[in-house]
Amino acid sequence: MFLVANLGTKQPCHSSDPGCPNDGRYQYNTNVVFSSNGTLVDSYRKQNLYFEAAFNTPLEVDRITFDTPFAGKFGIFTCFDILFFDPAVRLLIDSEVKHVVYPTAWMNQLPLLAAIQIQRGFAITFGINFLAANIHHPSLGMTGSGIHAPLKSFWHHDMESPEGHLIIAQVAKNPQGLIGTGNATGKMDPSHSKFLKILAGDPYSEKDAQDVHCDGAPKWNTNAPPTFNSEMMYDNFTLVPVWGKEGYLRVCANGLCCHLLYQRPTLSKELYALGVFDGLHTVHGTYYVQVCALVKCGGLxxxxxxxxxxxxxxxxxxxxxxxFSTSYIFPMLLTSGMTLETPDQLGWENDNYFLRKSGLSSGLVTAALYGRLYEKD
Structure with missing residues (x-):
């Protein structure tokens, strides 16, 4: 057994160091790694701080991996690091890193960035096992831990009880990826290939969009629904309402256009919307995102x-x-009761990145493609 623990550490410094604090020490948000015989194997100092006045940012980025006899190479980073290229993504350029250990104190932010959402999305995108231990502090909105493999997650999210929860799961040493694998049978189904023809031709052809699900069925009213703006996660999203039992929608902002083909067997008295955002997020951190999101609204x-x-x-x-103009796209698929779902298919077709899903186990809260343009931060 290897043990990873998060704690505060201090490092003395000298007045000759221009960055040395007045009290003569640096303080770091640190993860320490112990091997099965109790040896301190390595430590990682958090790079991307989030309102942590007690801690300093290391002058050089720690890019830490450690080897285990039971599962090969692990990477390690902390909390807010997950949204940035260095060290999180840079570690995974090493194809031998199949697992990440991730201590966090994550304040859930729906509809796109609940703890288990971003943990799951990261595991799927990089095809790794992601072991996430979140501090459990419901009054601060901090909860949601998990052991996430690309094809399956074991998680715990509880905003009621003050008690923590131990998660145990078996995962593969070489996790099987989801992206580019098609659906469970390994073959594209006919409706999907028809959907891809839309992308190959005029991507905005409502007639072709109808043909995907409506052979011989009544045609939809393709009059464009109204476009509106609403704030989501402090960003100004452009949205269109998702009305009716089936349809095709398109909404654009800056250079990003999002498309949705949908069917629903029964209509619920709820408002859903398809939203797009392509820009610099500037509240509680500065980073550039491209997002296509189908969300349930809070009211009507x-x-x-x-x-x-x-x-x-x-x-x-x-x-x-x-x-999307980035290859770093995280799928977010969340259903009622903070339940995670796995996409049926995910990947690139004709310069578009898609997510396909049918057979939801409960009502849809969020289906999103959350893209990060690290170079535009």
Whole structure:
């Protein structure tokens, strides 16, 4: 057994160091790694601080991996690091890193960045095992830990009880990836290949969009629904309402266009919307995102789209896609009761990145493609 623990550490410094604090020491948010015989194997100092006045940012980035006799090479980083290229993504350029250990104190922010959402998305995108231990502090909105493999997650999210929870799971030493593997049978189904024809031709052809699910069925009213703006996660999203039992929608902002083909067997008395954001996020951190998101709104008014929601009744089958200009795209698929779902298919087709899902186990809260343009931060 290897043990990873998070703690505060201090490092003395001299007045000759221009960055040395007045009290003569640096303080770091640190992870320490102990091997099975109790040896201190390595330590990692958090690089991307989040309102942590007690801690300093290391002058050089720690890029820490450690080897185990039971599962090969692990990488390690902390909390807010997950949203940045260095060290999180840079560690995984090493193809031998199949697992990440991730201590965090993550304050959930729905509809796109609850703890288990970003943990799961990271595991899927990089095809790794992701072991996430979140501090459990419901009054601060901090909860949600998990052992996430690309194809399956074991997680715990509880905003009621003050008690913590130990998660134990068996995962593969070489995790099987999801991206580019197609659905469970390994073959594209006919509706999906038809959907891809839309992308190959005129991507905005409503007639082709109808043909995907509507051979011989009544045609939809393809009059464009109204576009509106609403704040989601402190960003100004452009959205269109998702009305009716089936349809095709498109919404654009800056250079990013998001598309949605959807069916739902029964209509619930809920408002859903398809939103797009392509820009610099500037609240509680500065970083550039491209997002396509199908979300359940907090009420029936447009201004409620983007609010935090955990319960939903709307069952969807859908294709969601967008012309992203980054390859770092994290799938977010969350259903009622803070339940994680696995996409049926995910990947690139014709310069568009898509997520496809049918057979939801409960009502859809969020289906999103969350892209990061690290170079535009």
């Amino acid at each position: 008014g447009f201004e409620t789209c983007g609010q935090e929601v955990t319960e939903a009744a709307g069952i969807f089958e859908f294709h969601l896609w967008g012309n």
